Amino acid sequence: MDIETLSARLDALESRAAIDRLIxxxxxxxxxxxxxxxxxxWHLDASLDLPGFGTATGRDGILxxxxxxxxxxxxxxHWMANPLIEIAGDSATGTVAADCLFHDIDKGxxxxxxxxxxRFERRAGKWAFVSRRFELHFLTPLNDWQPIAGVESSTTLPPEPRQG
Structure with missing residues (x-):
């Protein structure tokens, strides 16, 4: 195996690891x-589209x-599963299955x-999201669901966001 092939394979592995970390x-x-x-x-010009929950453009808008x-x-x-990632140089696309359990203060x-x-891009050597769009398969209220043990409950106040 020549050095160019080895270098390309190493780059593909490092890129995949960086994208897995983003997810x-x-x-x-x-x-x-x-x-x-x-x-x-996120890259500065990124977008996040969560139908039914909100849409934002730019890193500050996403935050x-x-x-x-x-x-x-x-x-x-959140639980993410089955990532299917396609990497082409400094760009990549992917799909990831997701399940999320949350407590909405109005819906429970x-x-x-x-x-x-x-969509991901590597800019100045750093991989980050360019866009993320959620395709909602179902939203299911969990009527009468109440945690009976654990460090979180529906009555605990959320912590303040950590600022960067």
Whole structure:
């Protein structure tokens, strides 16, 4: 194997690891109410489209939308699965299945499932989201659902967002 082939294979592996981290960081940022982590995964001109929950353009708009979501849904738990990522040089696209359990202060406990459609770019050596769009498959109120153990409950106040 020549050095060029080895270099291309290493770049593909490092790119995939960076993109996998972005997908995980998105979930962790929303679930832990971590504005600093959320800010770090978007390019300045990125967009986030969550039909039924909001749409934002630009990193600052995405952070503002997240802060509104955290006030409305102080408890979120995302699970991302089955990422299908296609990398072409400094650009990539992907789809990721998602389930999210959250407590909406108006609707109560709700489960949301769907598919994220993502675009990523590597700029100045850093991979970040260019766009993320959610395709809602279902939103299911969990009537009479009440946690009976754990560090979170529907009555605990959410922590303040961590600023970056």
């Amino acid at each position: 995980s960081a998105y979930s962790n940022a929303f679930d832990r109410i971590d504005a600093r982590l959320l800010k770090d995964i 503002a939308m997240a802060e509104n979501s955290w006030r409305q849904m102080p408890h979120m738990h 406990p709700v489960q949301v499932s769907g598919l994220y459609h993502d």
